[in-house]
Amino acid sequence: MTQIDELWRYDGKRVVVTGCASGIGEHVARQVTEFGAEVVGLDLRRPALQLKEFHEVDLSDPASIDRAIAAIEGPIDSLFNVAGVSSGIG
Structure with a gap:
């Protein structure tokens, strides 16, 4: 693993991701899981991604x-507050 790769690792860290069931939140939850994080997901509905912990x-x-x-x-250790609703603009 290169030094730059080590900067992005979340090994041994607990990360909370809001909006984990779809969109940006789903991708963030997946990415930090791949980087070694234990993800606690928060959303209105359970995500398809298997997380360590989930709370509606x-x-x-x-x-x-x-x-x-x-x-x-x-x-x-970290919070990614990325829950949101599309306004349909754009």
Whole structure:
């Protein structure tokens, strides 16, 4: 492994990815998994990708967010907050 490759590794890290079931969030979850991360996924629906941990969450509902946060056990090393809804523009 080259030195630059080592900079992108997530070995031994726990990463939370919102919007993990589709779009950018799905690709981020897949990529950091390939880079060695233990991914905790958050989304309205379960992703096709097998993750270490998944919690259903509706990011428009503060109580749902609180429940999801409480359900995550252990430390979090990184957060990729990429959940979103297409507005249909473009």
